[in-house]
Amino acid sequence: MRYGFAIDQTTCIGCHACTVACKTEHQVPVGQFRTWVKYVDQGTFPNSTRDFGVMRCNHCTDAPCVTICPTQALFQRDDGIIDFDRDRCIGCKSCMQGCPYDAIYIDEETHTAAKCNFCAHRIDDDLEPACVVVCPTHSIWVGDLDDPSSGISRLVSSRPTQVRSPEQNTGPNVFYLGAERAVLDPLAAPADSGYIYSRPDRHRADVARDMATDPVTKARTTLNTAHPRPWGxxxxxxxxxxxxxxxxxxxxxxxxxxxxxxxxxxxxxxxxxxxxxxxxxxxxxxxxxxxxxxxxxxxxxxxxxxxxxxxxxxxxxxxxxxxxxxxxxxxxxxxxxxxxxxxxxxxxxxxxxxxxxxxxxxxxxxxxxxxxxxxxxxxxxxxxxxxxxxxxxxxxxxxxxxxxxxxxxxxxxxxxxxxxxxxxxxxxxxxxxxxxxxxxxxxxxxxxxxxxxxxxxxxxxxxxxxxxxxxxxxxxxxxxxxxxxxxxxxxxxxxxxxxxxxxxxxxxxxxx
The missing domain is CATH 1.20.1630.10 (Formate dehydrogenase/DMSO reductase domain)
Known part of the structure; x- marks a missing residue:
């Protein structure tokens, strides 16, 4: 059994319902996220586009966060879900370094690592994750990827899909349909000087100035979360x-x-x-x-x-x-x-x-x-x-x-x-x-x-x-x-x- 997500970016409207549902379900502190929607703008107005990407833990088959965690606070369940035990976490932040997807953060209230855990408590009760339930366009699919008869398996096998950072060979189990490359590739769209609703954190803004922008697409990230350096x-x-x-x-x-x-x-x-x-x-x-x-x-x-x-x-x-x-x-x-x-x-x-x-x-x-x-x-x-x-x-x-x-x-x-x-x-x-x-x-x-x-x-x-x-x-x-x-x-x-x-x-x- 191998649980996974499929996210259809051709139908996603960027409404953030998944983000809000996740924060409510797990009482995620303000300013921190287990799942979030990234915005990428391309072109120059009026010939411009905006694309969305739902970002979260990829529940990798070969999860580097599980390998590097010194206290087994992060672990892989029998169903493939990567879960965490905050009572074992020492807050070393090594899992944040191991994750190629920026999916892990240190909870400001517990001072321990946290991330999307596939709403494992809901899965155990035969319920879908909170984000799946609230999505108004049914853009988030969930199920057993090892079951060829499941809806997600049929969807993934019948349509072209992409994963984030495939070169890392982690076996990510979040598949994207119709996603723009600039959304999935973090180097393809440096942070803009100003976000649509706010400003990028200073760290992202400073680094973006040293990153090349595609001269043709002019792709730039116009909404994302802050991810400061874990180690100093x-x-x-x-x-x-x-x-x-x-x-x-x-x-x-x-x-x-x-x-x-x-x-x-x-x-x-x-x-x-x-x-x-x-x-x-x-x-x-x-x-x-x-x-x-x-x-x-x-x-x-x-x-x-x-x-x-x-x-x-x-x-x-x-x-x-x-x-x-x-x-x-x-x-x-x-x-x-x-x-x-x-x-x-x-x-x-x-x-x-x-x-x-x-x-x-x-x-x-x-x-x-x-x-x-x-x-x-x-x-x-x-x-x-x-x-x-x-x-x-x-x-x-x-x-x-x-x-x-x-x-x-x-x-x-x-x-x-x-x-x-x-x-x-x-x-x-x-x-x-x-x-x-x-x-x-x-x-x-x-x-x-x-x-x-x-x-x-x-x-x-x-x-x-x-x-x-x-x-x-x-x-x-x-x-x-x-x-x-x-x-x-x-x-x-x-x-x-x-x-x-x-x-x-x-x-x-x-x-x-």
Whole structure:
């Protein structure tokens, strides 16, 4: 059994009865919507047209929101309906990133995720969804798509239909009849400067200025809902914080295996950065939850497929290794224990895989955010690792200046800093100036390189990083640590600037 909708846009009159019925049935807060009607105008008056599109959850067969949800608050019923349990939701907003259709919002009253749930309570009572009942033109069809004798199956099989974002391969179960491409494709009709009844939210209006308008159709969205970015500066800072900790431990572990003495940087500074980076990361992630009182649900109501859960395990493993390493280092520095090559080897061998995972696991999390094409790069894991080495080495370079690290140890840190910084910039250029797998990814990349983020990207993200590498070069042999420390501080700023651009640009494109 597979419930689905068919929406006949050739008969829809844009009356919003479905929207009102849905809001009444589910007590949806003012300004938020589970289903809504989008308006798209084309042409120039008097030779203009207006088309409607009913937007809602697509109840996907392969629903990315279900996969990414860390607490199984979103789930697929046996009849194919994607429902939600607000009592399990922690408000992490990852489902909003996973949904390619802008169908999910955070309820202002419960602070948990909500969306169209097919009026599942009515379906269970053999009733049709509220929107179907009130539609005056019978434009919304509902039924079992797996039953060839059902009305919706006969309708879908007998007439041409379209789905939204078919390239996402989610198996959407909302089919549109007679819909204009500009209505279903969110990139084909940027938000107009003024809506028919209101103004677009500032975010949509700002992004629309960097999006191309079709010179022939002049398609523009004249009514839609507001969809702000779910993630902001806390996620940007989290990427940097875990990068510093993971990179510092990775470099210290490498030094141990190579037999390079970093002195107190190995015993205290690197593991302390690991512990501190993990603590800051965890604090930021909990702070960013809409229901932080439920953060522990990640461990007690876990979805083992979600990289929010697997990432939490990676953070815990890295924190454990860094914590034991720091305690051992303190014992050595205070004379409580004697140094053991075996212990150091074990710590180094454990530090490398846990450091790699804490630095790079976000690539897999962002990979599950299927609504954000800019984040779907196959290079992202390794790029995050390179970034971690860059800022981790930068932090150790600052500490080396204070600690008086010997030339061999300082040389390893500086060389790691310079090489990682150059590779980071090279990967940026390949990522943003090369070809992209989808039009959405290419459009988001254009925002970064030529649009609203171009100045920050090229100056702070790229030029400052290259300048840091040049400043650190004279310290390549282990001397002139003041220059290396200055470069180490500069790369922190450069990475924060870039991550700010990366996180925001990935969420800027409209999905509905």
């Amino acid at each position: 500066w806390r996620v940007t800072t989290y990427l940097w914080a875990k990068g510093v900790g993971g990179g510092a431990v990775l470099l210290a572990a490498l030094a141990l295996l190579l037999g390079v003495d970093l002195g107190v940087l190995t015993t205290l500074v690197a593991p302390a950065l690991g512990v501190l980076g993990t603590a800051v990361t965890g604090g930021l992630l909990v702070w960013d939850l809409k229901r932080p009182d439920r953060f522990w649900y990640i461990l007690t109501k876990s979805n083992p497929r979600s990289w929010l859960v697997l990432g939490a395990y990676a953070l815990a493993a890295f924190a454990a290794v860094s914590g034991v390493w720091l305690l051992y280092g303190i014992a050595l520095e205070t004379g409580l224990l004697a140094a053991s090559p075996v212990v150091w080897t074990v710590l180094a061998v454990l530090g490398i895989p846990t450091g790699l995972m804490v630095a790079g696991y976000t690539a897999f999390l962002f990979g599950q955010a299927e609504g954000r094409d800019l984040w779907q790069s196959p290079l992202l894991f390794w790029h995050l690792v390179v970034q971690a080495v860059m800022v981790g080495a930068g932090a150790l370079a600052v500490a080396a200046l204070v600690a008086g690290t010997d030339a061999a140890g300082a040389a390893l840190i500086v060389r790691a800093l310079v090489v990682a910084t150059v590779v980071h910039v090279a990967m940026l250029l390949v990522e943003y100036l090369g070809r992209h797998a989808t039009r959405a990814a290419a459009t988001a990349a254009h925002l970064v390189t030529h649009g609203r983020y171009a100045r920050l990207f090229w100056t702070a993200g790229v030029a400052l990083a290259l300048l840091a590498a040049l400043v650190a070069l004279p310290a390549w042999g282990g001397g002139m640590l003041a220059l290396a420390a200055l470069a180490g501080l500069a790369v922190q700023v450069a990475l924060l600037a870039y991550e700010s651009v990366f996180v925001r640009a990935g969420q800027d494109l409209p999905l509905s």
